Amino acid sequence: METLSFKNTLKSNLSAGLVVFLVALPLCLGVALASGAPLLSGIITGIVGGIIVGGLSGSQLAVSGPAAGLTTIVAAAIITLHSYEAFLLSVVLAGVIQIVLGLVKAGKVGLFFPSNVIKGMLAAIGIILILKQIPHAFGYDADAEGDFAFLQADKANTFSEINNVLSKLNMGAILIFALSMAVLMLWDTKLFKKVKAFPAGLVVVILGVLASAGLSALPDYMHLRTNSFVKIPVLSGISDFATILKFPAFSAISNPEVWTVALTIAFVASLETLLSIEAVDKLDPQKRSTPLNRELLAQGLGNTISGLIGGIPLTAVIVRGATNVSAGAKTKFSAIFHGVLLLVTVILIPKVLNMIPLASLAAILIMVGYKLTKLKLFTDMYKAGWNQFAPFIITVIAIILTDLLKGVLIGMAVSIIFILVNATKDLIFSTETLTDNGKVQRLVLSEQVTFLNKAHLNEFFSKIEKGSSVWIDASQTRYIEQDCLEILQDFKTKAVADNISCTITGLKDHYSFLEAKGELVAHSHDHNHQRYQDLFANNRKFIADKLHLDINYFTKLNAGQSPPYLIVGCSDSRAPLELITGAKPGEIFSQRNIANQVIPSDPNLMSVLQYAVEALKVQHIIICGHYGCGGIRAAVAGGTSGNLDQWLSHVRDVYRIHKEELDAITDPEMQHRRLVELNVREQIYQLKTTAIVQKALQNGQVLNIYGWVYDLADGMLHDLQISETETERNQQVVLV
Incomplete structure (x- = not known):
């Protein structure tokens, strides 16, 4: 895993923080506007989310700020309480409630959300980002940036907004959007190799500002001016900023409605945070895991401070988190830096920020949306089976048509229905068993192992000490959901590294790849035995990887073979044919021997050749030698005896035939390489003389x-490109 020190991540974090800032700025204002709160309250919340929550959070990539999912709650609460100051008190109390939830370790609730629902949430957010940014990209949107609801305040919806924009196209915005998208798509190509270390998002914004200025200088009749920009209230300085701060009305603490709003905000904000954190963790290239209880504490303190100085509620926000990951962030410093930028720039250069066209920001967000909702995600979920795909796709549709929280709850309900249909019980229990070799931790799996068991599995495995023995009894188990399957596989891999004797017994059908054969308590863990066991561990991982993509993979493979290739190669362990060609199981029929010889008197090779040509009807036969071949070197050096010496005599025959050419090469290594090539050519000639090949060619096959x-030196395969002339000459000799 990459070493993430402050020094070697600073450049990436500064770049990512800048991009997140550019995206977060209009979103903070848009969420505040949609919530019916003062515009600067959104900026205040973004600053607190970046600096305070970013610093305290255990997440390295999540970014917190005002959330679109809370706009309806906030807007209704401000009206119900008749006072923005009373609402701020509710925000403070909500923060305190979240702190209490963190202290009582309520964060484990986040572990109960199945991965198919989380992946559905990510895909839905990606689609929503694309749909919601289309009006901004084409120059008109009656709704503020950050309004992600399907049904909007102006009685329109996501799709009708896209339809409306067709009659109000702004060519200036379209040109800026097209330029921005072109830069973002080309930035990672070789064309921009020398400058791609510079933040692509900043380049897009600068070009957008310059393009907008250039278009505004053109005559009005050309209709190329854009009027959709970031809109920040202009302050005279930090003193002006301080004077407009609003503070909570603590006198309203006895009002029951204040507490009702506080409980609602605490519940919804905590749930949205936990969902966003798990989603961002899945996007993290480093696969780090966020401590959820610590996150609730950080969010609680953030909401408390936000409410005290006039801000609206905050949560971890998936849009900003996904943008952070997409921009290349490495640690939490990027989130903190984005908060600092919000504070400094809003006070010092608001007029400059107001020159940024929304079309440029739309391009950035559409690119983030595309990365979240690639077609491969949908195909992978479909291949995982209906139990995985149905909750996934329903979550996607539900979030698009409602909002994030409702959509996730609908997806959860569908997942639970699937479980209840198949489940008869959901019990997992652990005991300690005594054997002749000592104590063994025993985990008994239930008949149905689902995402509801994730927390128990994680808790059990986290307590297993290095060097101990574990027995996982799955004799009752008929179904294991993908989430739990991954947990079991991860522990099996970890057990090898931590010297843990892990035995799984009783698994049925395609889950049996996890099962370890042999005694319950492991044998000696000396180095050689461990290397032997690694082969089985790697095999289990191979099976898990294949089944994860296609549950019927081995069923299909078992149905039969029709490989297009026969490859005769050397037995050398450094030249695995399937690996170096990237072929899949079922694509290569092979035979390997020392120095890749084709000897017509060898019954082994002739049997392979006959079956490949006559039964499998392969279309391509390849003789593959390799530079650095030990058999070739031994044949020339001599000193061999017995069967090996007899086998290598055929290589010495090749040397004698081409002795004049080979002796003229003074460099020993170059001489060896040439002999390897000549040996391959000779084996092709031998292959063509066989009755099997001759018969196939005469029959028109x-x-x-x-x-x-x-x-071996660089891993490259080289085609010797044996000419047709040589082939024809050889065949003519044989046929005569």
Whole structure:
């Protein structure tokens, strides 16, 4: 895993923090506007979310700020309480409630959300980002940036807004958007290799400002001016900022409605935070895990401070978190830096920020949305099976048509329905069993192991000490959901590294790849035995990876084979044919021997050749040698005896045939490489003399024959490109 020190991540974090700032700025204002709160309250919340929550949070990539999912609650609360100051008191109390939830370790609630629902949430957010930014990209949107609701305040909806913009296209905005998208798509290509270390988001914004200024200088009749910009209240300085701060009315603390609003905000904000944190953790390239109870404490303190100085409620926000990951952030410093930028720039350069066209920001957010909702995510979920795909796709649709929280709850309900249909019980219990070799921790799995068991599994495995013994009894288990399957596989991998004897027994059907055969308590863990066991561990991982993508993978593989290739290669352990060609199981039929010889008297090779040509009807036969071949070197050096010496005599025959050419090469290594190539050519000639190949060619069977050499020094395969002339000459000799 990459070492993430402050020094070697500073550049990436500054770049990512800048991009998040550019995206967060209009979102903070838009959420405040949609909530019916003062515009600067959104900025205040963004600053607190970046600096305070960013510093205290255990998440390295999540970004907190005002959340679109709370706008309806905030707007209704301000009206119900008849006072923005009374509402601020509710925000403070909500923060205190969140702190209490963190102290009582309520964060584990986040572990109960299945991965298919979380992935559905990510995909839905990506689609919403694209749909909601289309009007901004084309120059008109009656709703503020940050309004992500399907049904909007002006009685329109997401799709009708897109339809409305068709009659109000702004060519200036479209040109700026097109320029911005072109830069974002080309930035990671070789064309921009020398400058791509510079933040692409900043380049897009600068070009957008310059393009907007250039278009505004054109005559009005050309209709190329854009009028959609970031709109920040202009302050005269930090003193002006301080004078407009609002503070909570503590005199309203006895008002029951204040407490009702506080409880509502605490519940919704905590739930949205936990969902966003788990989603961002799934996007993290480093696969780090956020301590959820610490996150509730950080969020609680953030909301308390936000309410005290006039801000609206904050949560961890998936849009900003996904943007942070997409921009290349490494640690939490990027989130903190984005908060500092919000504070400094809003006070010092608001007029400059108001020159940023929304079309440029739309391009950035659409690119983030695209990365969240790639087609591969949908195909992978579909391949995982209906139990995974149905909750996933329903979550996507529900979030798009309602909001994040309602959509996730609908997805959860669908997941639970699937579980209840198949489940008869959901019990997992652990005990301690005594054996002749000592104590063994025993975990008994239930008939149905689902995401509801994630917390118990994680808790059990977290207590297993290095060097101990674990027995996982799955004799009653018929179904294991993908989330729990991954937990079991991760522990199996961890057990190898931590010298833990892990035995799983009783698994059924395609889950049996996890099962370890043999005694309950492990044998000696000496180095050689461990290396032997690693082969099985790697095999189990291979099976898990394949089943994760396609539950019927091995069923299909078992149905039969029709490989297009036969490759005759060397037995050298450094030249694995499938690995170096990237072929999948079922694509290569192979035979390997020392120095990749084709000897017509060898029954092994002839049997392989006959089956490949006559039964499998392979279309391509390849003789593959390799530079650095020990068999070739031994044949020339001599000193071998027995069967090996007899086998290598055929290589010495090749040397004698080409002795004049080889002796003229003074460099020993170059001489060896040339002999490797000549040996491959000779084996092709031998192959063509066989009755099997001759018969196939005479019957009109398509049979292409090639000669390859693999270079161990750089991993490259080289086609010797045996000419048709040589082929024809060889065939003529044989047929005569």
